Structure formats: C-alpha cells, structure tokens
Amino acid sequence: MDLMQEVARAREANDHARVVELIPYARTLNMDFYDAPEGLMFRLRYQDANIGNPNVPALHGGVIGAFMEHAGIFHILWHNESSVLPRVIDFSIDYLRPGRPEDTFALCRVWRQGKRVANVAVEAWQSDPDKPIATARAHFLLSPPAGDSREG
Numbered sequence: 001m002d003l004m005q006e007v008a009r010a011r012e013a014n015d016h017a018r019v020v021e022l023i024p025y026a027r028t029l030n031m032d033f034y035d036a037p038e039g040l041m042f043r044l045r046y047q048d049a050n051i052g053n054p055n056v057p058a059l060h061g062g063v064i065g066a067f068m069e070h071a072g073i074f075h076i077l078w079h080n081e082s083s084v085l086p087r088v089i090d091f092s093i094d095y096l097r098p099g100r101p102e103d104t105f106a107l108c109r110v111w112r113q114g115k116r117v118a119n120v121a122v123e124a125w126q127s128d129p130d131k132p133i134a135t136a137r138a139h140f141l142l143s144p145p146a147g148d149s150r151e152g
Helices: 003-012 016-021 024-029 061-078
Strands: 031-036 039-044 051-053 087-095 104-113 117-125 132-141
Touching: 003 016, 003 061, 016 024, 016 031, 016 061, 024 061, 031 061, 039 061, 051 061, 061 087, 061 104, 061 117, 061 132
Parallel strands: none
Antiparallel strands: 031 039, 039 104, 087 132, 104 117, 117 132
16 A cells, blocks of 8 residues: 555545544544635544543543644645655644543644645644644655655
8 A cells, every 4th residue: 555645545535534534643542624615724632541640531632732733744645745654853842731531622724735745733622723732843855755755
C-alpha cells in the first residue's frame, strides 16, 4: 500500500475517515476531521483512555500534543501540500488550560509552506473557541528522507 496514493484517493472521494484509518495512532487517539465553515476542523473525541489525571480529571498533555501534531500532519496531507508523509522537524506547544473530559477541537493554519518545509500553527479548544486549551507551532519536513528516490 502506498500511503500517498491512498491519501489521494481519500481526497478525491472527500473521505476524511479514510485518511485517519491510514494512521494507527490517530485511531488510537479517537480523532477525526471534517470540513467546517472555518476550515478543516479536527476533533479529539473524548474517551476515558485519554485522561492523564483521574483526580481532576484532565486529558493527558501528551494526548493533547499528539492530537495537535496529527492535526497539522492531516491538514498538510488533505490540502496536498506534500508528496510524502510530513515529518516533524520541531513542535512547540503552550498548554493554557486543563483539557476537561469532553471533545476537543483544533484548527490549523499554514503560515508558510515551501517545497521542503511547512510552518503550521494549531489552536485547540473545547466548548469555547475563544478559550483555547493549547496552542502549538510546528515545522514539518515535506521532502523525502535522504537517499529516498521519491520526488519532494
């Protein structure tokens, strides 16, 4: 199975779920995405397994970070801005509020995208988009690894 061919088929069919199915950890997180008036909307559906501190209870910070990282990758894949699976160069997250035991949403914005690198901002919130629980800045490599013969 060629991942990028499968992503292209999913885009052609406008099948967001098919792209999520290609990435096992995204399935484990219980995330999905869909078209919304604001843009491509990402959702981390609540599940007990994503709780890090059951005394609060609060979502695990690593789950929030992984959700936001995957949102950035899916955003790039869906908009066909890479010929390979984008790889994280760096990822910086600011946790602003605890993630409560409910669905979490995210939107991405590509600030700059070249042939090799994309600079992406991600904002995550729960019930109120004006009260983000976390923001992130990421750089993704859009070209194949050294020695890979695929075009970038």
